[in-house]
Amino acid sequence: MSITPDPSLAEWIGYPAAILTTAAFIPQAWKSWRTRDVSGLSLHMYLLFTAGVGLWLLYGILLGSLPIVLANAVTFCLALSVLWLKWREYPKRP
Amino acid sequence: MSITPDPSLAEWIGYPAAILTTAAFIPQAWKSWRTRDVSGLSLHMYLLFTAGVGLWLLYGILLGSLPIVLANAVTFCLALSVLWLKWREYPKRP
Structure with a gap:
């Protein structure tokens, strides 16, 4: 089957x-901030994802694309807030 | 400051x-499958995200864009595997 673009x-x-x-990322950020239960979240995921979304934001700025900028600005803030919660967990460990 | 596209x-x-x-999503899927600790993951996030990535995959197919198809096919499988783990948690609750 061929699909025509x-x-x-x-x-x-x-x-x-x-x-x-x-x-x-709205329900994830809400849940993480409400419960502070971030043990099952991967720190590496949120490091990679937040960095990636930050690059998508830059990509949107360079292309002058408002939808890309808006979507990624929102996701960046939400992912960063979850990353921050997860990051804080680390110094507490023995 | 104005930025030229x-x-x-x-x-x-x-x-x-x-x-x-x-x-x-590779370290998140790996961690979730290894530890089965999905209590901090938001079911709503994985429902929305997996559906969204599925639509991005369809978008890539319709545009005939191999990079979009490949990236979203990988993310779709990883997000779906985490969603499945999270989904299984629910019937066990009282």
Whole structure:
């Protein structure tokens, strides 16, 4: 089966995709701040992910794309807040 | 300060950005499968995120973009495996 590229249909899928992957970090940040239960979260994940989202933000700024900038600015703040909670856990360990 | 859009520089930032946000889910999936400690993970995050990445995958297919398809196919599998672990936790609760 060959699929013909369709930019207009893709746009209708790209927006909800961006909203879902951005909004996903709202319940995680909320849960982490409410419960302070971050033992199951991977520090390496949040280090890599926050750095990656920071680069996506820069990418959006360089392209002059407001949707990319807005989505990644929100995700960056949420991921950074979870990273901060996870990071704080470390000095407490023996 | 005004920033002039620079697509060639943006490309050099977009690739490491994509690699970081994709690779980030490898240590999380590894940790979750190894420890089975998923109490701090948000089920809603993984539901929204997996659905969003699934749409990004469809977006890449519709645009005929191999990098978008590959990055999101990997992230989709990793996020789905964490979602599955988290989902299994629920029926055990009273």
